[in-house]
Amino acid sequence: MKKWLILVLLCLPLIFIINVDAANICTATKYNELKREAYKVELTWELKFDAEHNHYFEVTVANMNKDVLLKFGDSVYEANDDGSQFIINTVLEGGNTYEFKFYGGYDNPCVEEYIYTKELTLPKYNKYNELEECIEYEEFPLCNKWYSGEIKDKDYFLEQLEIYKNSLIEPEKPKPDVDDKDIFQKILEFYVDNIKITLPITIIVILLIIVLVVVKIIKEKKKIKINLDI
Numbered sequence: 685m686k687k688w689l690i691l692v693l694l695c696l697p698l699i700f701i702i703n704v705d706a707a708n709i710c711t712a713t714k715y716n717e718l719k720r721e722a723y724k725v726e727l728t729w730e731l732k733f734d735a736e737h738n739h740y741f742e743v744t745v746a747n748m749n750k751d752v753l754l755k756f757g758d759s760v761y762e763a764n765d766d767g768s769q770f771i772i773n774t775v776l777e778g779g780n781t782y783e784f785k786f787y788g789g790y791d792n793p794c795v796e797e798y799i800y801t802k803e804l805t806l807p808k809y810n811k812y813n814e815l816e817e818c819i820e821y822e823e824f825p826l827c828n829k830w831y832s833g834e835i836k837d838k839d840y841f842l843e844q845l846e847i848y849k850n851s852l853i854e855p856e857k858p859k860p861d862v863d864d865k866d867i868f869q870k871i872l873e874f875y876v877d878n879i880k881i882t883l884p885i886t887i888i889v890i891l892l893i894i895v896l897v898v899v900k901i902i903k904e905k906k907k908i909k910i911n912l913d914i
Contacts, residue, residue: 708793710793714794725748728744744769745761750789752799754784759774779807782805812831
């Protein structure tokens with residue numbers, strides 16, 4: 685009996701060591717849990733300006749806990765004790781996509797094991813949108829704050845702005861041609877321009893019409909009278 689008791693007492697430290705080692709093993713379950721935690725981390729950017737009005741981007745990290753580490757560039761970032769957000773202490777430029785890599789935290793069995801990568805694309809800031817010309821022509825594409833195209837220099841910007849201005853000018857409507865006038869207008873103009881000739885002709889035509897009408901009336905009356913006599 686004493687032998688068994690001695691054997692059990694000798695095995696207890698070994699069992700304890702095995703349990704401690706098992707707790708420190710990075711299992712697939714623990715790894716996947718860390719991956720889910722890394723996936724929840726939020727990365728947001730904000731445009732900033734320094735004292736000389738040079739622009740740069742500031743990235744803020746939120747919703748990160750102590751179980752994961754963030755490595756970016758040559759720096760390693762650990763979550764705050766209170767879980768509050770923190771800022772990446774690196775000046776970043778727009779127009780680029782950056783990779784933020786997550787690893788297991790120092791107090792985790794998967795310490796420094798690579799877990800997950802988040803990508804963050806920063807838009808390209810267009811400094812020419814600050815020019816006075818963009819106040820009046822804010823719809824001009826090169827005045828867009830986040831214009832992603834290439835603007836060589838200010839001279840190129842102004843050259844393209846002039847092209848844009850000219851495109852806004854409506855072309856003058858052509859004046860109506862003389863030939864576009866209708867027939868009545870042409871006849872009237874001809875009549876007025878040649879009144880010395882056209883007026884006598886008009887009078888003669890009117891007199892002829894009157895004479896014809898009178899003659900017709902007289903003939904009609906004679907026919908009626910003859911019929912009455914019969």
